[in-house]
Amino acid sequence: METSKIRVMVMQNGQMKGLYHADLTYIDNIPYAVFKWETVPEGDPVPVARVRLDPRGLMKLPANSSVEYQYRAAIEDPRQPEF
Numbered sequence: 001m002e003t004s005k006i007r008v009m010v011m012q013n014g015q016m017k018g019l020y021h022a023d024l025t026y027i028d029n030i031p032y033a034v035f036k037w038e039t040v041p042e043g044d045p046v047p048v049a050r051v052r053l054d055p056r057g058l059m060k061l062p063a064n065s066s067v068e069y070q071y072r073a074a075i076e077d078p079r080q081p082e083f
Contacts, residue, residue, distance in 0.1 A: 001025055001044055005067040006058075008033050008051075009074040017077065023047075024058075024069055031055055033071065035079055049078045 006024035010017045023034040025047065036049035057072040 001027075001047075003034070004069060006033055006069040006071055007061075007067045008071045010077045011074050012077040016074065021067055024053075031058060033075060035077065051075045051078055 003023040003025045006022055007019055008022055010020045020035075023037075025032055025034055027047070031053040032047060032050040033053055034047040034050045036047070037045040038048045039045050053071055053075070054073070059070045059072055061068060061070055
């Protein structure tokens with residue numbers, strides 16, 4: 001599965017957490033921000049903490065940027081908060 005890097009504004013429980021870098025991948029031609037992958041012995045890693053993105057919100061960044069894309073809307077963090 002091919003991935004790129006994306007910068008996203010992340011919320012958790014309705015509160016802004018800040019800008020985070022995630023992997024951008026496509027599953028069945030649908031873009032997802034992936035925060036966590038699970039390694040499986042049978043093949044490629046599987047995205048287990050992911051958020052479906054609206055392709056209209058993807059913005060390609062200049063080549064000298066540390067990530068390839070930025071998402072124009074805030075997304076809810078799919079991971080459980082750490083206490």
